[in-house]
Amino acid sequence: MSSIATAPAAKAQIDPKLIVPAMNSVKAVFETMVKVAVQIERPTIKATPGVSYDVSGIIGLSGDLTGSIVLSFPTASATKLVSAFAGCELDPKSPEFPDAVGELANMIAGGAKKAFGFRANISTPNVVIGAGHKIARLSDVPCVVIPCKTAMGDFAVEINIKQIGVAADANR
């Protein structure tokens, strides 16, 4: 069910210069905050219907860039990675669990935003919990899926971004 860059669902292309900062941010956040090395697999343009996840942290972007950055896990990966991040065992049913997922998504989006070189603002996260949910692809937003592997389990980062302004100062 994996998609490739030539999948028919891919009407719009995402600028590669948006992908590298996002991948760097994923690596930096997991390596410094979760203390786990991340092996980033080849990013793919998302096809419909996309991959199913159990836990997703969603951050909206607006400003010169509009869209979202989504951090999605199977439950087992989320439990291990988020517990390592929090420094204590977190049950997926505990109220701290979505807070920790949201905070990881927030750090990744914050790091990527800083490196994008656009005037973009990020929203506070939404965290979706539900076995086998999909983040649907909208037809007018290019979406790239970055699969990530770690010793504690796999996850994915989905970058749905549309540029609506011109490039601005870096580090805004």
Next chain:
Amino acid sequence: MSSIATAPAAKAQIDPKLIVPAMNSVKAVFETMVKVAVQIERPTIKATPGVSYDVSGIIGLSGDLTGSIVLSFPTASATKLVSAFAGCELDPKSPEFPDAVGELANMIAGGAKKAFGFRANISTPNVVIGAGHKIARLSDVPCVVIPCKTAMGDFAVEINIKQIGVAADANR
């Protein structure tokens, strides 16, 4: 499982002046675009773990307000309401279905944002599809659930908003 304003999960309060514009926007969008009357039930502060949904459109807000507006449906309501909005029968598996859910969420968030009187930007929507998913409550973001009833089925609007700036000019 419904929550009330005194539910223990409710650490933070949401400003009532943010709820009324959101409710007005929900009514206006459904009445003009879906051609269905909306009966708005009493808003409640969201408790953990919250209500389960099958289809959710999520819009991030940033600027003086940060958070999100989420439009969530059971599948049957979503199918009827979104088909009425699109003017043709939409299958929940079709690529047009998430586009239409996202556009409805976008119109509601856009209408609410305009009426809030804050400098806030909205992101393009994310649409989550998955039977029984929950939008987790984050501990530091006040969240109000607005249950809505229509002749085509029920749905809910969740307003997760934190004010981070001061009130600004209206209509920004």
